[in-house]
C-alpha cells in the first residue's frame with residue numbers, strides 16, 4: 001500500500017470546477033502525489049490526464065499511484081511553463097495548476113524547505129543547479145534586499161539582508177535551521193502572525209524555483225495556445241501568485257482593449273478569450289483548514305477559455 005504524503009487542497013471544489021468536462025484531456029501541471037488527478041480520473045471515466053511535475057520524486061510516486069488508470073495517464077518530469085505548448089494539438093478541456101510546495105517537500109529534512117531542515121536547498125527540481133545555499137551565501141546584499149522586499153514583502157528587508165551578510169562573513173549559513181533562527185521564527189506581519197522566517201523562506205524559495213516567472217509563462221502559454229473550450233483552474237498559496245492569476249483572468253475576460261482615454265471603441269470589442277468562472281476566489285472552509293492546516297492560505301480561481 002502506498003502511503004500518500006500530501007492532502008490535496010479544495011478537492012471537492014476542484015472536482016466541481018471540472019465536472020462539466022465530458023471527455024478529452026486535462027493537463028495537471030502540478031501532479032505532485034496525484035491527489036487531484038486521482039479524483040478527477042475517478043469522477044470521469046472518459047477523461048485522460050497528462051501530468052507533469054518538476055520534482056522527480058513526485059513523478060515517480062504519482063506514476064505508481066495512478067497506474068490503475070493505465071493508458072489514460074501520462075506523466076512527465078517537466079516544468080509546467082513548457083507543458084501546454086507540447087500538447088496543444090490535443091483536445092485539452094481542462095488545465096489545473098495547484099502551485100506551491102507539497103507536504104513531502106516541506107516535511108523532508110533533506111530538502112531544505114522546512115525550518116528544521118538539515119540542508120539549505122529548496123530546489124523543487126533537484127537536477128537544477130541554483131539552490132538556496134547559493135542564494136543565501138553568495139547573492140550580493142542588494143540582491144538579497146530585492147528578493148526579501150519583492151518576494152517576501154518584508155518591511156525589514158534591509159535589516160534582514162544585513163543580518164545574513166554579517167553572519168555569512170564569519171562562516172557560511174549551511175542549513176535551514178540556522179537561517180530560521182537567525183531571522184526569527186516568531187513575529188507579526190500585516191496583523192497576521194507570520195514570522196520573518198516564513199517570509200524569508202518564501203522569498204528564497206520563489207527565487208530558487210523562479211516561481212513567479214513559471215506562473216507567468218504558464219499563463220502566457222495558455223493564452224497564446226490553440227486550446228479552446230477549456231477550463232483553467234489555478235490554486236495559489238500567496239498573494240503574489242494570486243494577484244498574477246486574478247489580473248491575467250481579468251485581462252483575458254476583457255472584450256474591449258482600447259486605451260482608457262479613448263472616447264469610442266476602436267479595437268472591435270471582440271478580444272475576450274472567455275469568462276471568469278469564480279467571480280471571487282474560492283477559499284478552503286474552516287473544516288478543510290482544520291483537517292489540513294496547510295491549506296489555509298490557498299485561493300482557487302477558474303476561467304473558461306472559449307476562444308483563441
Ligand SMILES: C[S@@+](CC[C@H](N)C(=O)[O-])C[C@H]1O[C@@H](n2cnc3c(N)ncnc32)[C@H](O)[C@@H]1O
Pocket residue numbers: 006007008009029030031032033034035036037052053054055058078079080081098099100101102103124214215
Ligand atoms: C501543492 S503540490 C501539488 C499536489 C497535487 N495537486 C496533489 O494532489 O498531490 C505542488 C507540486 O507542484 C510542483 N511544482 C511547483 N512548481 C512547478 C513548476 N513550475 N513546474 C512543474 N511542477 C511544479 C511541486 O514540485 C509540487 O510537487
